[in-house]
Structures are given as C-alpha cells and as structure tokens.
C-alpha cells in the first residue's frame with residue numbers, strides 16, 4: 588500500500604544558539620525566485636503528477652503561554668508545554684495511519700515528536716522503537732550549561748535531573764535504542780554518558796571506513812533483527828558545515844549532500860519507518876537557497892523519490 592504523509596510545521600526556534608521568530612517552515616514552503624523551488628509547490632507536483640498522498644497540516648504554533656514561559660526563562664516548562672501540543676498533532680497523524688514529517692524549529696522540538704512515536708508504538712502497542720539521530724552533536728547534555736536544543740536526548744532518556752524534568756516511565760527512551768549517525772562534536776559529559784550506556788555512534792570515522800552505504804546496511808540489519816519501528820531525527824548541522832551553513836551551529840567535516848540523501852532515502856523507505864524530523868535549518872542564513880534545495884530533496888527522498 589502506498590504511504591501517506593503529513594507535513595507538520597514546528598516553528599519553535601527559541602531554545603537554540605540562534606533564537607529567531609522567523610517561521611523557518613514558511614521559508615521552505617515559499618518559492619525562491621532564484622531557483623523556482625518551494626516545498627508547497629513541490630507537494631502539489633508530487634500529489635498531482637505522481638499520485639503521492641502528502642498533506643501539509645500547517646504549523647503547530649507556540650501559543651502565548653509557551654512564549655510567555657520562554658520569555659520568563661522557564662524554558663523547560665515552555666518546552667514541555669510546546670512538546671505536548673506537538674505530540675498530540677503527531678498522534679492524530681498516527682491514528683489516521685499517516686506518517687508525520689515534522690519540520691522544525693530547533694532540535695528541542697524532538698521531545699514532542701519522539702514521545703509521540705514512543706507513546707503510539709511502544710506504550711500503546713508494545714512495539715520496539717529505534718531512534719536514529721543524525722546530527723553533528725550528541726544532544727544528550729545532562730548539565731545546566733548551554734541551550735536546550737543540545738539536550739533533547741538527555742531529556743527523552745530521563746537523564747536531565749533539573750527543574751523537575753521527568754518523563755512518564757512507559758515512554759522513556761532507552762539509551763540502547765538510540766543510533767547516532769555523524770555525531771562529531773561532543774561535550775565531556777556527553778562523551779561520558781555515551782560510554783556509560785554503550786550508545787552506538789556511526790561517527791564520521793565509521794563513515795570514512797565503511798562508507799555511508801555500509802552504515803546504512805548495519806543500521807538496517809539492526810532494525811530488521813531487533814525493532815518494529817524506526818523514527819529518524821535529522822539535524823541540518825549533520826551536514827558538512829564547509830558547504831551547508833544555514834544554521835546556528837555549522838560544523839565542518841560532516842555528511843555530503845549525497846550521503847545524506849542516500850541515508851535518508853534508505854531509512855525512510857524501510858517498511859518499519861514511522862516518521863522523521865528535519866530541524867535547525869534557518870532560511871534566513873541560506874542566502875543562495877542551496878540548503879533549501881537540499882532540504883526539499885531530502886524531504887522528497889522520504890516520500891520515496893530519489894533524485
């Protein structure tokens with residue numbers, strides 16, 4: 588059966604290194620005059636000419652409570668409020684048997700998306716869920732230092748013992764169920780946590796040694812043998828920051844465009860794939876729209892089109 592997709596905008600950009608009120612998803616949606624490319628038009632092309640089933644559900648806007656909490660520096664509370672609303676939106680996609688593609692927003696929004704997948708598949712159906720985290724950073728900073736967009740995995744794994752942050756026992760993400768790809772910029776406490784829980788990291792060295800297809804094959808073998816579902820979270824800064832700099836924390840020496848396309852296509856077209864985030868891309872820093880072209884190609888790869 589052909590798959591159906593929901594596009595969900597999560598324009599919450601308040602907890603990263605480059606807080607902005609710009610709606611990053613609208614930046615993707617609208618046509619660029621330089622290259623005549625925009626996500627909304629591209630959705631129409633795929634639906635009308637290629638018989639795809641893709642709906643843009645619009646945005647989950649941060650409401651006044653969330654914005655007020657952020658402004659007053661109650662960031663964990665703001666995030667938890669926002670994430671709850673986002674989670675409900677993804678859950679209704681799951682109830683409608685559609686696959687959510689969530690466009691952020693900084694990476695903190697993954698609290699809502701990953702918890703939706705864990706709630707629907709793990710808690711409600713007892714399924715085993717793997718999370719593939721494609722990122723320059725490990726995002727498991729369990730300290731108070733730095734911004735919350737660098738902590739979603741620590742928070743999802745319930746290893747963030749600050750400001751009463753807790754996660755319901757039946758949707759705690761197990762560190763062994765996280766599979767990092769392209770992570771290369773660690774804080775010492777993250778390095779320690781990764782070692783303590785023997786978390787898997789297909790870092791740039793593994794990609795050099797066995798190639799992106801080797802990494803994909805190992806991931807797929809693990810998923811085939813041990814899991815019922817895969818959820819993918821793709822941080823734009825996983826890409827090579829020498830070319831792709833439209834984010835708050837570009838990092839040189841990451842994935843090439845081709846590697847990212849191959850990886851995303853391979854994971855998203857696996858029968859156990861249940862959803863993906865694309866986060867941290869900032870159109871306002873993307874002068875020539877090159878990154879936007881790649882982002883749209885990556886989303887297109889999720890829909891099953893490899894170009």
Ligand SMILES: [Mn+2]
Pocket residue numbers: 694722724726736737822
């Ligand atoms: Mn990240």
